[in-house]
Amino acid sequence: MRSTAAALTSLMALATTSLVAGPAEARTSSSSCALPRSPAHHSLGLDTWNTSYPKPDDGLDAVMVFLSFPDAVPRSSPARLAADHFPATSEFFERASYGKFTLRPHPRRDWVRMPKPSTAYGISRDWKPSHRSAYLRDALSAADRKVDFSRYDIVYLVADPDAPGVDSDATKVVNFERPMTYDDTEVRRVVTVFEQHPPDRNVLAHETGHVFDLPDLYHRPTDGKGDWDTYVGDWDVMGSQFGMAPDLFAWHKWKLGWLDSRAVRCVTRPELLTLEPVGAAPMPGGSLGTRLAVVRTGADTALAIEARSATGNDGTTCTEGVLLYRVRADAASGGGPVEVVDTHPRTGACWDRSVYPQLADAPLGVGETFTLAGASGERTRIEVADRTRTGAWTVKITTA
Numbered sequence: 001m002r003s004t005a006a007a008l009t010s011l012m013a014l015a016t017t018s019l020v021a022g023p024a025e026a027r028t029s030s031s032s033c034a035l036p037r038s039p040a041h042h043s044l045g046l047d048t049w050n051t052s053y054p055k056p057d058d059g060l061d062a063v064m065v066f067l068s069f070p071d072a073v074p075r076s077s078p079a080r081l082a083a084d085h086f087p088a089t090s091e092f093f094e095r096a097s098y099g100k101f102t103l104r105p106h107p108r109r110d111w112v113r114m115p116k117p118s119t120a121y122g123i124s125r126d127w128k129p130s131h132r133s134a135y136l137r138d139a140l141s142a143a144d145r146k147v148d149f150s151r152y153d154i155v156y157l158v159a160d161p162d163a164p165g166v167d168s169d170a171t172k173v174v175n176f177e178r179p180m181t182y183d184d185t186e187v188r189r190v191v192t193v194f195e196q197h198p199p200d201r202n203v204l205a206h207e208t209g210h211v212f213d214l215p216d217l218y219h220r221p222t223d224g225k226g227d228w229d230t231y232v233g234d235w236d237v238m239g240s241q242f243g244m245a246p247d248l249f250a251w252h253k254w255k256l257g258w259l260d261s262r263a264v265r266c267v268t269r270p271e272l273l274t275l276e277p278v279g280a281a282p283m284p285g286g287s288l289g290t291r292l293a294v295v296r297t298g299a300d301t302a303l304a305i306e307a308r309s310a311t312g313n314d315g316t317t318c319t320e321g322v323l324l325y326r327v328r329a330d331a332a333s334g335g336g337p338v339e340v341v342d343t344h345p346r347t348g349a350c351w352d353r354s355v356y357p358q359l360a361d362a363p364l365g366v367g368e369t370f371t372l373a374g375a376s377g378e379r380t381r382i383e384v385a386d387r388t389r390t391g392a393w394t395v396k397i398t399t400a
Contacts, residue, residue, distance in 0.1 A: 033266035033294035034254075035302055035329035042215035044337045045300070045329035046255040052188060053213040054153050056093070056101040057257045062154035062208075064107040065143045071117035072163035076197050081158055082107035084197060085204040092205045092237075095312045096248050097258045098282050103208065106152065111160075112142050118165030123194060125169040132174065136190065140180060150183040154211055156204070158193040170194045171203060173210040202241035209238050214252055215333035232340045233359030235308070235323060239338075240355045247279045247313035249338065250292035250306040251327055263288045267295050267305075270398045275305070275322065277391060279312030289392065295380050295399055300330040303372065303380055307393040308363055318350040321363025322384050322393050324370065343370040366393075 037045030054060055064085075066078040086105040093103050115138050122131035139157050149155070159166050171194050179186035191207045193199075210216075217239035218228045234243035236252070253259045265273055276289035283289060293305040304327055309320040324341040331337040343364050348357035364370055369383040379400050386394040 030254075030261045030264035030266045030294070032268070033264070033296045033302055035296075035300055035327065038300065038330045040330055040332040040335075040337075042210070042213055042333040042337070043329050044215065044251065044255065044327055044331075046251075050213050054211065055257060056097065056103075056212050058100075059102040059104055060153040061104045061106060061151065062156060063147060063149075063152040064105060064156045064158055065139070065147060066108055066111050066158050066160070067114050067139055067142075068111040068160045069114050069116070069118040069163045069165070071119060071165070072160055074111060074160045075162045076160075078107060078109055078111065078158075081161070081197060084195070084199050085193075088202075089204045089208065092202065092246075092313060093208070095279070095281075096253065097256070098288060100258050101256075103154075108146070110146070112139075112146060114138055114142060118159070118163035121165060123159075123165055123167045123170050125167065125172075127170060136174060136176075136180075136192075140182060140187065140190070144182045148183050149187060150185040154208070155187060155190040156193055157190055158195075161194070161196045166194050168194050168196045168200075171200075171207060173207050200241055202237050202243075202246050205246070206237050206241045209248070209252075210333075212256060214238050214248075214255075215331075215337050217338050218334065219336065220334055227356065229356035229359075231336055232325070232338055233356035233362065234317070234350075234354055235325075235340055235359070235362070236338070237313075242355050244350065244353055244355075244360070245279075245308055245314040245317035247308075249304070249325065250278050251294075251304050251325075251338070253278070254292060259288065259291055263291045265290050265293045267293050267397050267399060270396070272385075272394070272396050274388065275307040275393045275395055277307045277309040277311055277314075277320075277393075279309065279314040280391065281312065293395070293397060295397065297326075297374050297378070297380075300328060302327045305382060305395065305397065307395075309391055311391070318353060319361050319363055321365045321368075322382065322395055323363045324372070324382060341370070341372065343368070 034047045035045045036047045037043045090103045121135040175189045179188045217232045219231045232239035234245050236249050237246035295303040308323050310317050326339045340362050342362050344361045349361035351357045354360040364384045371381045381398040383396040
């Protein structure tokens, strides 16, 4: 499939076809491929926005509160811990959103003293609800004496990483069943940060994605011993914060409002189109071009097609090409809402760096073709014809 002969055959087939992309007004509206939002936690349906989450369509303010404990003397300053995450996290979202969203951090300069030792809260990944509630109640009550919560959209509670009861595996977003009220403001969720110094790479970008209603894309093994990265590998920070290509999928960017209808193509008939890399900056004049092609495959499912290259947040990727992935709007966070299609199932790549080498070579390269069969017998054929001088990818999509 990767041979020169295959590439020539592919290009000749495209050269002889009469297929051309029609004018913008003749294209099928992208809204016809916008899957409906389901009751699933962090559903990837995007016909409506869940208004209990802040939408990152302009700018949001985030306060960082640093918590110390009676059983430890902090060895790092709040300023040093804040620098572990910012400006890197803001820069990640600046690039991911094409400059449309600004995350403004407001780190406190002092420590907020917790009333109990760190070991009293039983901090762990699978936290007992009673211990977690006690921690959050104490932390927010202690912080309320110094913080005006009405000024902020996001709350990061950063624990002293050197306290003996702090477990770095417990960093997560906590959603309250009932909002807590401080300064006449409802606090619906907080990010509890228990990272060591220095922290995991991109960890706060991952957790902040949950604040914006994005799901976990990793697969948590039932016994805790299997591989976590079988669904998406390196290809999205919501799958792994250690990924080589951690930029958000174009589907996520569509959901968050960073891609509009002009950047998304709903494919219902054979089309030849040019895909700009997801991580590339806007073109001169601000245009994004086409960043996402979508084939609707069911009431709650779709096939997404996008280009990935070593630019922007994906600057450390070791493979480039056209990436295919299935989207399920009815799947909950952690339940496989996105699954990358491995177009090279017999090979892998980047064994020394990838979180899941089997998917590191998932994208299609120039001259390659891949066909997917649907549950009802429908077939979608994706053929990568060429790469332009500017780094975009020419792709032929045929549905039948």
